[in-house]
Amino acid sequence: MSQSANSPQPNIDQAEDAVRATGARMTRPRVMVLAVLLEAERALTHTEVEARLPRAAEVDRVTIYRVLEWLTARGLAHKIAGDDRVWRFNAAAHAHAGPHAHFQCSDCGEVICLQEAPARPALKLPAGYQPQRVELTVKGLCAHCVPAKPRARAAARHSH
Amino acid sequence: MSQSANSPQPNIDQAEDAVRATGARMTRPRVMVLAVLLEAERALTHTEVEARLPRAAEVDRVTIYRVLEWLTARGLAHKIAGDDRVWRFNAAAHAHAGPHAHFQCSDCGEVICLQEAPARPALKLPAGYQPQRVELTVKGLCAHCVPAKPRARAAARHSH
DNA sequence: TTATTATTGCAACTTTATTGCAATAATGGG
DNA sequence: CCCATTATTGCAATAAAGTTGCAATAATAA
Numbered sequence: 460m461s462q463s464a465n466s467p468q469p470n471i472d473q474a475e476d477a478v479r480a481t482g483a484r485m486t487r488p489r490v491m492v493l494a495v496l497l498e499a500e501r502a503l504t505h506t507e508v509e510a511r512l513p514r515a516a517e518v519d520r521v522t523i524y525r526v527l528e529w530l531t532a533r534g535l536a537h538k539i540a541g542d543d544r545v546w547r548f549n550a551a552a553h554a555h556a557g558p559h560a561h562f563q564c565s566d567c568g569e570v571i572c573l574q575e576a577p578a579r580p581a582l583k584l585p586a587g588y589q590p591q592r593v594e595l596t597v598k599g600l601c602a603h604c605v606p607a608k609p610r611a612r613a614a615a616r617h618s619h
Numbered sequence: 620m621s622q623s624a625n626s627p628q629p630n631i632d633q634a635e636d637a638v639r640a641t642g643a644r645m646t647r648p649r650v651m652v653l654a655v656l657l658e659a660e661r662a663l664t665h666t667e668v669e670a671r672l673p674r675a676a677e678v679d680r681v682t683i684y685r686v687l688e689w690l691t692a693r694g695l696a697h698k699i700a701g702d703d704r705v706w707r708f709n710a711a712a713h714a715h716a717g718p719h720a721h722f723q724c725s726d727c728g729e730v731i732c733l734q735e736a737p738a739r740p741a742l743k744l745p746a747g748y749q750p751q752r753v754e755l756t757v758k759g760l761c762a763h764c765v766p767a768k769p770r771a772r773a774a775a776r777h778s779h
Numbered sequence: 780t781t782a783t784t785a786t787t788g789c790a791a792c793t794t795t796a797t798t799g800c801a802a803t804a805a806t807g808g809g
Numbered sequence: 810c811c812c813a814t815t816a817t818t819g820c821a822a823t824a825a826a827g828t829t830g831c832a833a834t835a836a837t838a839a
Binding site: 643644646647648649677678679680681682685686689704 | 785786787788789790795796
Binding site for chain 2: 540541542543544545546560562565571573574582583584585586587588589590591592593594595596597598599600601602605
């Protein structure tokens with residue numbers, strides 16, 4: 460965590476604080492991964508997190524998976540399942556408190572959080588089924604995919 | 620299609636009709652896969668479809684993938700993305716007309732359709748984003764997982 | 780029946796994610 | 810400040826879901 464002293468990246472400090480607050484060990488992978496999520500403007504896939512980590516961080520692929528899972532378990536990050544069978548994560552700090560909806564681009568897979576909470580309709584479940592939470596996802600085209608449909612078709616590999 | 624003459628399985632006849640109605644070629648894989656979906660009481664994964672196909676059908680794994688995609692493209696089946704990054708399919712005939720909500724068990728992954736249509740709230744999207752459809756999914760425990768939580772944790776491998 | 784070409788089956792491959800285990804390093808106690 | 814304990818990490822191997830290329834097969838039209 461050598462950069463934290465006079466850090467040009469406030470997110471690293473913020474990440475350190477958040478990790479420390481859990482009471483668990485504070486490690487470089489945890490801090491760096493969380494910092495990447497804090498810096499991101501949208502939900503990131505495992506691959507995107509890996510790509511955004513500074514090479515100096517030298518965090519193993521598998522460790523990223525484990526850290527993302529750990530962050531999720533501690534409530535420091537949210538895990539979102541998209542249509543393209545790829546997990547996406549965003550820092551919990553970014554997710555607006557309480558339940559909220561998601562938007563996913565059906566072209567590139569980009570996921571963002573929407574402010575509005577679903578006006579929970581009283582859905583009737585079969586007998587014995589126990590509801591926990593309601594997820595509302597708007598599918599459509601993001602601003603980058605809407606005009607000429609540039610066909611990205613992978614896991615949000617936009618330049619943005 | 621040998622069974623179709625005096626079929627003890629009305630679903631095969633129904634499947635044949637549906638496939639024929641598309642105008643495309645009527646093949647054993649298409650009919651058999653659709654029949655399996657019609658027989659199912661819930662959305663099935665590729666693996667589940669494979670398991671339920673009679674051995675006599677001898678349909679290749681890859682062909683099942685392609686047929687499921689084909690059925691979806693023709694509107695004969697619906698494709699649902701779950702939390703466990705596995706596609707599930709159900710016969711369109713089962714899906715209630717129009718938009719409807721889904722329920723997914725967070726323990727075993729089971730997916731069923733719910734009657735109620737989401738009372739579409741006016742979600743506000745960022746500028747340039749184009750909505751296509753809204754998906755509403757209730758997460759919770761299905762009747763089989765609710766009491767003692769028997770921990771299935773795979774892709775709906777219940778005995779039902 | 781035969782020709783045409785949509786489908787299928789097979790094998791290899793890709794992507795995403797998970798598991799086992801020895802090596803490493805964060806923290807608490809002395 | 811150093812050491813011991815044990816949570817984490819890194820590496821290699823494996824798993825699961827799905828895709829691709831292409832020759833062989835089999836629906837349909839003529």
